Amino acid sequence: MTKCGYVSVVGRPNAGKSSLLNWLVGEKLAMVSHKANATRKRSNIIVMHEDDQIIFVDTPGLHETEKLLNQFMLDEALKAMGDCDLILFLAPVTDKLTHYEDFLQKNKKNTNHILLLTKIDNITNDEVLAKMKEYEKYSDKYQAVIPVSIKKATTHADILDEVVKHLPEHPYLYDPEIMTTETLRDIFKEFIRESIFENISDEIPYETDVVVEKVEEKDHIDVIKATIVVQKSTQKGMIIGKGATAIKRIGKDARVKIEKLTGKKCYLELFVSIRKNWTKDKKGLKDLGYDVTL
Ligand SMILES: Nc1nc2c(ncn2[C@@H]2O[C@H](COP(=O)(O)OP(=O)(O)OP(=O)(O)O)[C@@H](O)[C@H]2O)c(=O)[nH]1
Secondary structure, X not given: OOEEEEEEEEEXXXXXXXXXXXXXXXXXXXXXXXXXXXXXXXXXXXXXXXXXXXXEEEOOOOOOOOOHHHHHHHHHHHHHHHOOOEEEEEEEOOOOOHHHHHHHHHOOOOOOEEEEEEOXXXXXXXXXXXXHHHHHHHOOOOOEEEEXXXXXXXXXXXXXXXXXXXXXXXXXXXXXXOOEOOOHHHHHHHHHHHHHXXXXXXXXXXXXXXXXXXXXXXXXXXXXXXXXXXXXXXHHHHHHXXXXXXXXXXXXXXXXHHHHHHOOEEEEEEEEEEOXXXXXXXXXXXXXXXXXXX
C-alpha cells in the first residue's frame, strides 16, 4: 500500500520554507524573498518519493501582529497546522529556542512534527551539533531533527525518507504527474509579487497585491495582463518609478521567471491601480481573494 498525506511546512518568517519546497520539488513554484513575510496564503506542492506521495503545504510565517492582512496570514498557518498528518517545523540554525517553544504552544493538536534546522551553511559543524544538543531537551516532542542547507546539500532523500515514515497508508490524493495544486495564474501572480519584493524597498511590497486579469496561452507565447494593486497614490508613483524604470524592471524580472517555468516566451503587460487601504478592511481583503473569517 502506498503512503500519502499532508505535511505542513511551518516556521517563523524567513525561515526558508518556500526555498526548501522549491528545492524538494526541483522546480521554482513558490515565492522566495529575503524579506520576511512574503508568503501570504497556503499552497500545495506535491512531491513523489519512490512510490509515496507527499503533499507539502507552504504556509505564511508564524508571527505576532495586529494588521488584518497579517492576522489572515497567521490564521492560514495555524489552520494548516491543525489540518495535516505531519508538520515540518523549520528553524534557522542560528535561532534561539524560543521560536520553537512558541511553535509547541501553537501546535494545539500536538500533531507529529519533524524539526528541520535550516541554513546550516552559515555556521560550523561543531556549532550545528551544539545547537542540536540544545534542542535535545525537547526530544520527546519531535519525531526527528534534521540539519539542512539548501545551498550545500546534494540530496533530499534523508528528509523525504523521514517524512514518509510518519504518513498514513493511503492511495494517492493527486495525479502523480502534477507538482502543485496552484493554477498557472496563481504562480504567475506570485512571481510578479516576488519581483515587486525584489525591486521595491520599504513597506510598499507588503501593501501591494497582484491581480492576473488575463492569460492567453498561445503555441509559442503566453500573453499575460496583470494589475498591481496599491493602497495609495504615492505608492503608485513608487511602483512606476521615474520614466517607468521601476515597473519595467519588475516586469522584466517576472517575465524571466515565467519563461523559465513555462519554457515559452511571455509578453507581460502590467498596470497599476489604487484600492484605498485594502490591507486594512475585510472587504478590501476579500475582493483580492483573501477569504477572511476573522
Ligand atoms: N544561507 C542560506 N540561505 C537560505 C537557505 N534557505 C533559504 N535561504 C534564504 O532565506 C531567505 C528566506 O527564504 P524563504 O524561502 O523566502 O523563507 P520563508 O520561510 O518562505 O519566508 P516567509 O515568506 O517570510 O514566511 C531567502 O533569502 C533565501 O534565499 C539556506 O539553506 N542557506
